[in-house]
Amino acid sequence: MEKSKCKVCVTGGADDRSKVDFLKSFPDADTRLVLFEADIYEPNKTEASIAAAKSIVMSCVRSRSVKRLIYTASVVSSSPLNEDGSGFKDYIDETCWTPLNLSFAYTNSNLTILSYGTNSDIGELEMVTLALGVVGGDTLLSYTPLSLAMFISPLTNGEFTYQALRFLEELLGKLPIVHIDDVCEAHIFCMEQPSISGRFLCANSYVSSAEMANYYQQNYPELHVKQEYLNGPKREIKWGNTKLIKKGFEYKYDTKMILDDCINCARKNGDLPSPDNN
Structure with a gap:
């Protein structure tokens, strides 16, 4: 990518001053980074968010110079739940779509499902959707992102973040997880392909919250996992995300590496005590 002459536009990367300063700290940012202020209506409203996403797509089409649009999404839209909510399919892959208007044991008011498929209106523009675990x-970052806080919630007893983790588990059967380095590499991979389009799930592991908690208990006993976190539903759902792998992408981080890095990062940020403090 350092040798590439193409221009890449990233939206949603500068929501506040701290993120702008972070972007400006990148190597060669003084000559290669250009920041624009854009108004995408009121992003807290679903209708406005959908309209903004469609507006970006059509702007790319009208430009006649954008080759590929990569939409960073979430596997929240890819639940293996049956349409009537009666149970789960025995697999989760890119053919799964979250049924609408269902209630769950754990609620999350921030759930937004946005799908914008390839159609005749987008012409030759290649559309890629990366649905992240x-x-x-x-x-x-100088703070702990929400997703990382969810990983360590069985150790911090964070009620909101643990409820968010359990919500995802009830929605998706288990938890698709992925390392941030693999996420970055997946985006670069999709940018560098001669031609690519479609919907891809991006995760390298599919575990339950209880499996995560048990791993912490066995490998970090000094952090004291509550007994209630060690038990949970056991669902035999297979993770079938092979589309990216079939394209040639290789994940570098397995479950152990992801969870260990979460612990190390949380200790570095002061969210968990270091081994020396126990």
Whole structure:
């Protein structure tokens, strides 16, 4: 990518001053980074968010110079739930779509499902949707991202973040997880392909919250996992995200590496005590 002459536009990367300063700290940002202020209506309203996404797509089409649009989405839209909510399919892959208007044991008011498929209106523009699992690993940010807080919630007893984790588990059967480094590499991979389009799930592991908690208990006993976090539903659902792999993408981080990096990052940020403090 350092040798590439193409221009890449990233939206939603500068929501506040701290994120703008972070972007400006990148190597060669003084000559290669250009920031624009854009108004996408009121992003807290679903209708406005959908309209904004469609507006971006059509702007790319009208430009006649944009080759590919990569939409970073979430596997929240890819639940293997049956349409009537009676149970789960025995697999989860890119053919799964979350049924609408269903209630769940754990609620999350921020659930938004946005799908904008390839159609004749977008002409030759290549559309790629990367539906990310729960993103873990390290962070260069000065604060702990929500997804990382969800990973360590069985250790911090954070009620909101643990409820968010359980909500995803009830929605998706288990938890698709992925390392931030693999997320970045997946985006670069999709940018560098001669031609690519379609919907891809991006995660390298599919575990339950109880499996995560048990891993913490076995490998970090000094952090004291509550007994209630060690038990949970056991669902035999297969993770079938092979589309990216079939395209040639290789994940570098497995479950152990993802969870270990979450612990190390949380300790670095002061969210969990270091081994020396126990």
